Amino acid sequence: MEQKTDIHYNSEFYDIKSFKEGQSSLKPVELELLGDITGKSVLHLQCHFGMDTISLSRLGAKVTGIDLSNNAIDKAKALASELNMDTEFIQSDVYALKENLEQKYDIVFTSYGVIGWLPDMDKWAHIISYFLKPGGKFIMVEFHPVVWMFSYDFKSIEFNYFGGEPIIEELEGTYTDTEEKSNIKEKSVSWNHSLSEVFNALQVNYLTLNSFKEYDYSAYNCFEQMIEIDKDKYQIKGTDGKIPMMYSVVYEKLQD
Numbered sequence: 001m002e003q004k005t006d007i008h009y010n011s012e013f014y015d016i017k018s019f020k021e022g023q024s025s026l027k028p029v030e031l032e033l034l035g036d037i038t039g040k041s042v043l044h045l046q047c048h049f050g051m052d053t054i055s056l057s058r059l060g061a062k063v064t065g066i067d068l069s070n071n072a073i074d075k076a077k078a079l080a081s082e083l084n085m086d087t088e089f090i091q092s093d094v095y096a097l098k099e100n101l102e103q104k105y106d107i108v109f110t111s112y113g114v115i116g117w118l119p120d121m122d123k124w125a126h127i128i129s130y131f132l133k134p135g136g137k138f139i140m141v142e143f144h145p146v147v148w149m150f151s152y153d154f155k156s157i158e159f160n161y162f163g164g165e166p167i168i169e170e171l172e173g174t175y176t177d178t179e180e181k182s183n184i185k186e187k188s189v190s191w192n193h194s195l196s197e198v199f200n201a202l203q204v205n206y207l208t209l210n211s212f213k214e215y216d217y218s219a220y221n222c223f224e225q226m227i228e229i230d231k232d233k234y235q236i237k238g239t240d241g242k243i244p245m246m247y248s249v250v251y252e253k254l255q256d
């Protein structure tokens with residue numbers, strides 16, 4: 001994980017140079033869902049090295065980013081310092097966040113390739129609910145569980161939509177690679193969480209669904225066989241928009 005962080009940070013995919021020059025890393029989907037966040041407190045779960053977190057700060061919010069990786073958090077802190085941003089970063093497992101943070105927030109935010117690293121959606125949803133103020137909102141944009149059913153090259157159905165058992169793979173390289181693979185080989189353990197599993201976990205933890213949308217494109221060119229159909233919109237070659245690539249939800253905590 002730590003080696004991947006170094007590769008990601010220096011990759012064309014993340015384009016740190018443009019980000020330092022003022023470009024936001026947030027995509028139109030989440031910007032629309034977030035709306036005006038000036039003066040709002042935001043907790044960003046699984047923030048990696050903080051580009052989206054700092055982008056939220058640039059929109060006028062008071063933001064805390066958390067991530068499991070020490071290397072990612074160190075890079076996030078250094079990046080915020082270099083850019084003179086007061087964004088806060090904390091190294092923590094999502095499930096252990098109560099031990100490392102006391103504040104409650106107007107918004108909890110998470111996005112793109114995050115929940116697949118977590119085995120238990122009920123524990124995850126409990127953390128979200130716990131850190132939201134009454135009236136606060138949980139906003140997530142995530143890759144659709146249908147995407148994770150496919151083999152790496154999208155030529156066959158390989159994994160179960162309904163998840164349950166961990167997906168264990170021996171992987172080479174990382175999603176930021178170009179034509180030349182990075183020299184990383186590791187065992188990956190992840191979980192596919194169906195929409196019903198995610199929705200039910202959030203509901204039983206006192207959150208009310210305000211918005212649910214599905215998208216026939218990915219905002220990132222991060223899978224095999226992708227073609228660009230419009231700016232920041234990618235589909236798997238040959239699917240012609242027939243499968244969902246992402247979904248978004250907005251939940252509200254009506255009471256403590």
